[in-house]
Amino acid sequence: xxxxxxxxxxxVQAGGSLRLSCAASGRTLRSYNMGWFRQAPGKxxxxxxxxxxxxxxxxxxxxxxGRFTISRDNAKNTVYLQMNSLKPEDTAxxxxxxxxxxxxxxxxxxxxxxxxxxxxxx
Numbered sequence: 001x002x003x004x005x006x007x008x009x010x011x012v013q014a015g016g017s018l019r020l021s022c023a024a025s026g027r028t029l030r031s032y033n034m035g036w037f038r039q040a041p042g043k044x045x046x047x048x049x050x051x052x053x054x055x056x057x058x059x060x061x062x063x064x065x066g067r068f069t070i071s072r073d074n075a076k077n078t079v080y081l082q083m084n085s086l087k088p089e090d091t092a093x094x095x096x097x098x099x100x101x102x103x104x105x106x107x108x109x110x111x112x113x114x115x116x117x118x119x120x121x122x
Contacts (some may be wrong), residue, residue: 002026002111004096009116012086020081020116022096029053029072034079035099035106036070038092038118045095047104049081057101064090086120093117 008020022034035050049070050059058070069082079096093115097106 002029002032002098004111004113006094006096006113006116009094009118011119011121014087014120014122016086016120017082017084018086018118020083020094020118022079022081022113024077024079028074029077029079029098030074032098033101034070034072035097035104036079036081037095037097037106038090039095039115040092043092047099048094050099050101050104051079052101059102059104083118086118088120088122091118091120 002024003026005023012018031053033052036048037045038048039045048061048064049068051070051072055072067085072079095112095115097111098109099106
């Protein structure tokens with residue numbers, strides 16, 4: 001199995017940037033499609049972005065397209081989310097997990113970490 005640890009969150013003003021990291025241990029991430037998710041207080045967890053196992057294909061929801069960039073370094077067993085032009089509505093706890101491609105389902109993957117808090121002030 002895989003253990004995931006998210007880091008890199010913090011407080012930032014609107015328009016600022018953060019880079020989140022998702023570090024894996026236990027097994028290599030090479031064979032997994034990976035995704036980022038976020039959950040704001042009182043709201044359901046939502047899918048944000050995904051990257052294929054090879055790193056060739058990426059996908060973003062419309063609300064972050066053009067602002068966020070997902071990447072991975074399989075040699076370091078780490079997935080990243082570069083977040084630019086941050087908005088207050090990006091405030092949430094961010095999580096990573098393995099995903100099924102196109103459906104973005106995490107069914108069968110119990111790899112959720114503690115998440116990392118991102119707070120964007122206006």
